[in-house]
Each structure stands twice: as C-alpha cells, then as structure tokens.
Amino acid sequence: MAKIELKQPIVDEISSIIKDAATVVIVDYRGITVAQDTALRKQFREAGVTYKVYKNTMMTRAFKGTEFEGLTANLEGTNAIAVCKDDATAPARIIKNFAKECPALEMKAGVVDGIVYDAKGMDAIASIPSREVLLAKFLGSIQSPITNFARVLNEIAKKGGPDACEPAAKEESAETPAAEEAAPTEA
DSSP states (O other): OOOOHHHHHHHHHHHHHHOOSSEEEEEEEEOOOHHHHHHHHHHHHHTOEEEEEEHHHHHHHHHHHTTTTGGGGGOOOOOOOEEESOOTTTHHHHHHHHHHTTEEEEEEEEEEEEEEEEHHHHHHHHHHHOOHHHHHHHHHHHHHHHHHHHHHHHHHHHSSSSSSSSOEEEEEHHHHHHHHSSOOOOO
C-alpha cells in the first residue's frame, strides 16, 4: 500500500471533524504534562469540543480549499486542534483559562465563523462569555424592570389598593397666573 493511501484516512478524519465547525483553534501544547493534558481534554469533552493531535502535513492537506486554509501558516512545531461546532468561543475560552495554570499551553491562531484570527484575536474572543451566559444576562436585564414594577404593584395592594394611596400633588406653574393676565380678552 502506498504512503498516500495510508495518510488519506487521517486527512479525511480531520476534514470530517472541521466540516461545519464554528471554531477551529491551533494549540501549541509543547511543555504540558500528561496530567495537565488529561485535565484539559476533560474540560474540552465537557464543553463539546473535539481536541486532537495531528501531524502538520495532515492538517495542511485537510485545510486546503476550506475556510481554515489560513491556519496553515501557523502549523510549525507541535500542534493540536480544538474544534467546536456549537459554541464559537468555547475552545478559546477553555484554553485561555487553562493557560493561567499551565503557561506552556498557548493558542497560535484560529478561525471563528470563517474569519482567521491570530493569537491576540483569539485571546479577545476567549473573553466573550458563552451563549448561555449571554442569554442569562439578557433575560436578567429584561426581567429587572418587570420585577420592579411587580414590587410597586404589590406595595400598592398591601396599602389597600389605588384608593388608599395619596394622589400626586399637582405643580402649579408660576407663569400660569401671569399668562392669564397678559392674555387679551375679547369683548
């Protein structure tokens, strides 16, 4: 069997992993221990991120002709890819948080929704909260005015309804009497 026939299934595997991916991140994992790698893989698995180590030549072949082709310039040294189809920020966020404990781990580059980012761009993307967190914040901001309105209505009900409340005082404008005096009268 020729070498290319042996390598084609690996290229096909990479192609199937990156197909329809929201995010692909190139990770330099050189210098991390086995225990750290195991912990990192566990976090990726829990977040639905595929994390694999492949040869750079295999990744280059799989990326060719796709939106991820811009990542091939960063394929030098020891690399792995972190791929997520659902949450575009999950791989970068996990890597950034894990790198606080393990500075040897670093993001080289990535593609998010078809746009190629360098390490600094991926670091900025990592600071974006997950979709669930953003939705929770949005719902909290919508719910807050409604909750406050409900509290006001509850206080009115406790005091005996709208009839028990004092009416708002009407403000009399200082200009009103003067305006009436200055207005001409018709005879």
